[in-house]
Amino acid sequence: MEFKKLTPYKEALKALLEDIDEVEGEVVPLEKAIGRVLAEDIVSRFTVPPFDRSAVDGYAVRAEDTFQAREYSPVELEVVEEIPAGEAPKKEVTPGKAIKVLTGAKIPKGANAVIMQEMVKREGNKIYILRPVAPGQNIAFAGEDVKKGEVVIKKGQILRPQDLAMLKALGIKKVKVKRKPKVGIIITGSELVDEPSEEAFEGGKIVETNSIMLISLVERYFGEPVFYGVVPDNEEEIKETIERAKKECDLVLVTGGSAFGDKDYAHKFVDLKFHGTTIKPGRPIGYGEKVFIMSGYPVAVFTQFHLFVKHALAKMVGARDYEVKIKAVLEDDVPSQLGRHEFVKVHYSNGKARVIKKRGSGIISSLVESNAYLEVPEDSEGYRRGEEVWITLY
Amino acid sequence: MEFKKLTPYKEALKALLEDIDEVEGEVVPLEKAIGRVLAEDIVSRFTVPPFDRSAVDGYAVRAEDTFQAREYSPVELEVVEEIPAGEAPKKEVTPGKAIKVLTGAKIPKGANAVIMQEMVKREGNKIYILRPVAPGQNIAFAGEDVKKGEVVIKKGQILRPQDLAMLKALGIKKVKVKRKPKVGIIITGSELVDEPSEEAFEGGKIVETNSIMLISLVERYFGEPVFYGVVPDNEEEIKETIERAKKECDLVLVTGGSAFGDKDYAHKFVDLKFHGTTIKPGRPIGYGEKVFIMSGYPVAVFTQFHLFVKHALAKMVGARDYEVKIKAVLEDDVPSQLGRHEFVKVHYSNGKARVIKKRGSGIISSLVESNAYLEVPEDSEGYRRGEEVWITLY
Structure with missing residues (x-):
């Protein structure tokens, strides 16, 4: 028996994705969130920076006071205040004056630039400036990074190191991510052995390699693999294992038994939405009731995973940009x-x-x-x- | 004080990499090897497949016997043997004859193609073939996948799902990968707080975000992060923490203290090979004695990590193709x-x-x-x- 009709790939994929729902979210501490998929938009409760502030240790000045500064004729300014760490400026910067600020300090009124302290010569309460500074220089402007109420990271983002830094900056210590879908993996085939040997080869045995490949593929694409072991070609046992996995998992992958060989049982136990597609390799894939009936051959399995299973998993967790x-x-x-x-x-x-x-x-x-x-x-x-x-x- | 001379990026990177050695290997079970870096070439002990064998369940035939086959005038062949699973063929395929084979079976002498059983009509010991098959069809030739003695995966490979499948196929259950280098992370700065608040902002405080970012970057690039916490701007304490981390780790990352501000101590405690480079942002990075003195600003730290630390870690584990x-x-x-x-x-x-x-x-x-x-x-x-x-x- 052969496939009566091969479902075109796009059509099969569409039928699959229509049958797949997003899983719920769960709250995890930030330290455990790397690689997880954000389940909600992150809205900032703060404006960052909250006011114009200095990006360096240095002197808040009026940029226009420095425009004439040259190495051979430095501009002299008087330091009228030194703001200690954690305090607000009391004075204003007026023409000819400067105020010493530390990184993160609020920019004093009147100033529109900060000159790095390494760039000036200090003598007593005087500083000497050798080069002009541009307006805005070394100032981090209010809201330059994030505005209060702004969506900073969108639902569906796969969290990266820099995203965690941003969440931390916003005071978010726990984050709602999508639960990892449980993916049952069932390998079928009496011809499978756990390791190679000349005897095994002579006997037409094949080393079982799909389990370790699928386990790591599932982990890589947002899932939590649940391995049900290698099941021999026994109709009843295959049926029972599929039933059990369907109850315990969000998605089930069965390898072997997708074609119409004498021992291809698995597809009989699932109400398939499609069975047999135009993909090559991997043509005999079937899907229904959250169960994939896949090939036994590793390359076909790998192909079926990338063309179908990966997209199903990405939809379950709502992941964006999961492919390059x-x-x-x-x-x-x-x-x-x-x-x-x-x-x-x-x-x-x-x-x-x-x-x-x-x-x-x-x-x-x-x-x-x-x-x-x-x-x-x-x-x-x-x-x-x-x-x-x-x-x-x- | 400013940098007297900025070391050009390529020169600094070269000096860094010359100072970095590969770490030793360790043996891990295959199930734990995903994402790890192979510490030795993998040489196959087997030829796979070990002999020409059938890739499908079907009939071993002489392709030339089928060339005249048409739907309206099928070719009739006599089935002279049915090889049970795990046994070798006893007969030869001679003109007009066929032998039934299962997937993985040795191809009988005389046959040069296998026709899938779904493609023929069987009646008693006769099969009827409707279309020609090409020589070699459905035969997996000896050594087609791997030859005995062949280097199958090279040292330096970052192990992926398909690599694990290959190792499993070759009977390799444990694999030598590079140990994860221990990377100490020390965050310095009295201005750092653990979470944002209006008070913290007013006081010029900054939320500490480098630790979580560096921890996940180190994990992503082959390392095992060891976090030494946030150390205030206290010369003695910074010095002691760096000393301790140098003893306990393969590499140390210190953030803050790389420039020449009043509180930039860290660089004083390390014999630096370079300090101050042409990179932007992140200019004031220093390196020596397996210690990186990095900026305090997250974007500068991120840059310094990608331009320097990542390459050092990749060299330590001998990783190839770690960048896209x-x-x-x-x-x-x-x-x-x-x-x-x-x-x-x-x-x-x-x-x-x-x-x-x-x-x-x-x-x-x-x-x-x-x-x-x-x-x-x-x-x-x-x-x-x-x-x-x-x-x-x-």
């Missing part, structure tokens, strides 16, 4: 069959994409040698060497 | 001062780089709004809108 798409010049021809949505493995380096020639759904080295993929949609016959194409890094 | 450099079309002019190595924050999207206009070493929102940086070396006066430039993603 870049332009690259092809170093090889990429012929493609009409009617196939091809996933072409490439190695990106220095603006160029070299096509990985090794084919075959079992050839893991083709994944190891690549670091990005090119998608060739159904209506394209492929690309030519030298063409610029969009690729997605992985 | 891509070409982007500038959406804005980027004027730059000769003699400065500028770190220009941009937002990359869809092949274009928009320059973040907000300046200032304290403006964290400029980091939040950006996702990449453009470096403008000392001898460049910058770039024009519309030019294509190389940027580095972060």
Whole structure:
């Protein structure tokens, strides 16, 4: 038996995403928030800086007083106040005067620039300025960083080091992020062994590699993997494991059993929205009831993960910008069959994409040698060497 | 006092990297190896597949027997053997004959292609083939994936999901990766508070944001952060903390105290190889004795991390390909001062780089709004809108 009809990739993806809902949020301390996806907009309760303040240790001056300053004829100003740390200025800066300020200090009235203390010569209560300073120099203006009420980081942001710094600056110590969806992983196949040996090879056995790959892919794309082990080709056992995983998880990945071989049971236990798509490799993928029925071959599984599962997980946590798409010049021809949505493995380096020639759904080295993929949609016959194409890094 | 001489960026980086050694390796189970850096070449002990084998469940045939097959005039072949799972073929495929094989089975002598069972009609011991198959079809050839003795993954690889799958396939359950360098983080400054408030702002206090940012940056770039807390501007205490961190860590990051303000002590306690560089922002960085004396301002710290610390950490673990450099079309002019190595924050999207206009070493929102940086070396006066430039993603 073969697939009666292959669902076009975009159509299958749309059906999948329509069936996927966002998970709820949870509150985590900032220290645990790196890489998590923000579940709400962050609105600032403060204006930062709250007033014009000095960005350096130095002297608040009127810039116009310094315009004539030259190394050979310094401008002399009188220091009329030295503001200690944590206090507000009492005096004003008037022509010919300066006030000493520390970093973060409020700019005294009358001043419109700060000159770094390393840039002046100080003698008693006089300073000598050798070069002009521009208005605004070394002043951090009120609201320059953040305005009160401003949305500083948007829902869906994958939190990075600098985002945590911003949250800390705003006094936010706990943050609402999306819960990590639980993703059940079920590997099926009596032919699978845990390690290679000549005997295993002779017996047509295959080393099981999908579990470790899927566990780390799920972790990388916002999920919490739950591994249900390797299940032999036993209809009842596969059925029970899928039932259990469906109850315990938000999403379930089953590898093996997606085609119509003698031992391909898994797809029988799920009400599939689609089964068999135009993607290549990985054609026999099925999806329904939050369960993916995937191939047994690692390269097909990897492809199905990137073309379907990744997008489902990103939708569950509402993540933006979870893919890096870049332009690259092809170093090889990429012929493609009409009617196939091809996933072409490439190695990106220095603006160029070299096509990985090794084919075959079992050839893991083709994944190891690549670091990005090119998608060739159904209506394209492929690309030519030298063409610029969009690729997605992985 | 000002810097007497600014060390050019490339020169400073070279001096830094010459002073940095690789750390030793450690053995970790495969399940813990994701994101770690491989400390040795991985050489395969196996040829994979070990012999030509079937990639599908189907019938091993001589391709030439099928060349005349058409839907309206199928070719008939006799099935002379059915190889059970885990057994070797006993017979040969001769003209007009076929042997049933399962996925992974050794290809019987005489056969040069496998036709998927879904593609034929079976009646008794006869199969009917409707379309020609090409020689080699559905055969995974010996060594197609990996040859015995081949270097499959090179030292320095940052391990990804597919690399773990490959290691598993080769029977490798533990892998030698570089130890995570311990990176001490010391934050100095009496002006620092843990959270914002109007009072804190009035008093010229600044919210401490470098620790959480540096901790997550160090984790992201192969290190194990060790946080020594926030140390007030007390010469003795700073000195002692640096001494302690030097003993306990492979690398030490000190923020604050890199310039020549009244309270900038930190640089006095380290024999610096350079102090003051042409980078902007972040000019006053110093380095010596495995200690970085960094700025207090978050944007300067972030810059110094990416231009110096990141590269030092990558060298310590011998990591390759730890940066993604891509070409982007500038959406804005980027004027730059000769003699400065500028770190220009941009937002990359869809092949274009928009320059973040907000300046200032304290403006964290400029980091939040950006996702990449453009470096403008000392001898460049910058770039024009519309030019294509190389940027580095972060």
